[in-house]
Amino acid sequence: MLPRDPGQTNLAGMSHDHHHDHDNDLDPMAARVRALETILTEKGLIDPAAIDAIVETYETKVGPRNGARVVAKAWADADYADWLRRDATAAIASLGFSGRQGEHMQAVFNTPDTHNLVVCTLCSCYPWSVLGLPPVWYKAPPYRSRAVIDPRGVLEEFGLTLPPDTKIRVWDSTAELRYLVVPMRPEGTEGWDETRLAELVSRDSMIGTALARQAEAA
């Protein structure tokens, strides 16, 4: 039995029964995807170099560092935070982050009273332009099924215990709006510049499954 690899588990959370050999040719999905790419390339319908360019974009250019810059700027600049609250799409685009799965953005701000959590119960809607591609758990049934009915239990599984009187607002991304959580700025960060602040902003804190890192931990 191979070690469990969460990325290779199916949506039911069970490990695949086929082996993942070092030679991808033996993996049924690798073979299936290669066949599809071969057929479409032979027909002139797709350009394999375009696939390379897409992959490179999400491996090197578009990821959660984008969102961290947005949050850090909102922490440091009250006017920017106000713009982000009113028109997130434009405020985020002003930093150069726009496009696919970020066309219609809304920022939701955590407060001492209310914690925000984002989910897509129906598929895998996620703000790619600021967070990159979603992690496996975000697309998998345990999170999608329980975030709306038992968010406190879900947050416990991320190691986050909220005070019992904190209000929780869950945003189910059922249409084309994409949500970015703006976590609360940690204490002890007065005077920090945006670059330093951005280091405190994890991907999960912008989904709502974590808080921003504490200053002493950075």
Next chain:
Amino acid sequence: MNGPQDLGGQMGFGPVAPETNEPIFHAEWEKRALGLTLAAGGMGHWNIDESRHARESLHPADYYASSYYEIWIKALEVLLKRHGFVSSEELASGHKLNPGAPAKRKLEAADVAGVLARGGPCNRPVSSQPRFKAGDRVRTKNFNPTGHTRLPRYARGKTGVIDAVSEGFVFPDVNAHGKGENPQWVYTVVFDAHEIWGEGADPTLTISIDAWESYLEPA
């Protein structure tokens, strides 16, 4: 449709399993699956709603037995066959066996950056005024359509409050089936957890969905 994708409130899937230092991709084929899905979508023969409907139309046993990129690839094969670009025989052989349908467009490598940066905005002008305003109480429709919808089962027939009026957006319930965009106003509707889940619901919890106008009635 009441398919396997409609997961809100379902039980039995176990704990969430966050992965420490998760890689962006877990196998080389996942990279190709992402790129193929976007590049084939770039041919311009189906929209995102038809794509989503193809994924949720997988047999539930297949859906739950698949990783998300597997779902994407299985649905992509369905779309490519439906629109005449590949045949089952070709998928079995792994090579082109016949010319197939011509594509409207081809996504070239040089155009990828621009296409991804533009994205695919789904907001559209709507000629009518919004029927609801922030603060209005609304009741969601109780229905069980066999086609695509974005009103999850857990939020059907429930009373909530309009939190915000968004914009006009393409209506997925018809657009997924090639019946045009028919844009409608979209609203963020917020519900108390007790209205959704009843007895035992977390009293600190509210849940919102984004709902097209025809999903809503005054309450």
